[in-house]
Amino acid sequence: MDEDLAAWVAGLDDLFGLVAGRFYRAEPRLRARAYVRGLLAPLAGKNGWTLAEAAGDLTPDGMQRLLNKAAWDVDGVRDDVRAYAVEHLGDPDGVLVVDETGFLKKGVKSAGVQRQYSGTAGRIENCQLGVFCAYTSAKGRTLIDRELYLPKSWTEDRGRCAEANVPDNVEFATKATLAKA
Numbered sequence: 001m002d003e004d005l006a007a008w009v010a011g012l013d014d015l016f017g018l019v020a021g022r023f024y025r026a027e028p029r030l031r032a033r034a035y036v037r038g039l040l041a042p043l044a045g046k047n048g049w050t051l052a053e054a055a056g057d058l059t060p061d062g063m064q065r066l067l068n069k070a071a072w073d074v075d076g077v078r079d080d081v082r083a084y085a086v087e088h089l090g091d092p093d094g095v096l097v098v099d100e101t102g103f104l105k106k107g108v109k110s111a112g113v114q115r116q117y118s119g120t121a122g123r124i125e126n127c128q129l130g131v132f133c134a135y136t137s138a139k140g141r142t143l144i145d146r147e148l149y150l151p152k153s154w155t156e157d158r159g160r161c162a163e164a165n166v167p168d169n170v171e172f173a174t175k176a177t178l179a180k181a
Contacts, residue, residue, distance in 0.1 A: 012037070015084055022077045028070040031055070031062055032077075082144045085135055094137035098179040100149065102127040111164040112150045131178040147178045 016033050023029035034055035043050050048060030057063070102118025104127050111128070118127045133145040154161060155172040162168075173181075 012040075015081070018084060019077045019080045022073040022080065024071050028066055028072050031066045031070075032072070035063055035066060078145060081142070082135075085142045085144055089135060089137050089139045089142060091137035091139055094135055094139075096144075097134045097136060098131065099134075100129050100131050100175055102129050109164060111161070111166050112148050112154055114151055114153060116151065129175070131175050133179065147181070149173075149175055149178060 038051035038054040041054055048063050052060040052063050102120040104125055105113045113128050115124055115126050118125045129149040131147050135144050152172045
């Protein structure tokens with residue numbers, strides 16, 4: 001068991017070595033590693049607080065800063081992880097799996113939030129929706145892409161988009177269109 005854990009940690013270290021250049025400063029790079037370790041850890045619940053506590057932080061501020069304000073090449077990290085997955089998990093019988101997931105929200109300020117059907121909740125709720133693409137083979141599975149679904153009511157309200165930091169060039173796309181992309 002100790003050998004398996006050592007191999008797992010070495011694999012994670014190799015992967016973070018691959019994406020290290022996508023982080024412009026050491027602090028977000030180290031925080032991203034702690035974030036991923038927290039996601040992979042056997043924590044009862046995974047949110048900003050529990051991930052921060054698992055990383056040894058007193059508050060979730062650093063984790064939230066990583067996801068909301070820190071400067072790093074998010075799409076570059078995705079591309080590097082996708083290349084890593086192809087190299088380590090690629091198999092002629094591998095398949096892509098596309099799914100949408102709802103994230104329940106209480107407010108109205110987060111990009112894409114509105115009352116809409118969420119399969120996660122099994123009903124219409126105030127939520128965001130994400131479209132996710134995963135790759136799976138006999139060698140393993142991994143998430144390889146993601147995109148936030150913005151309802152037409154959002155893309156038609158450029159002021160609301162600006163308040164939520166949605167780039168000006170983002171236009172409405174159906175979930176099927178996001179999945180194909």
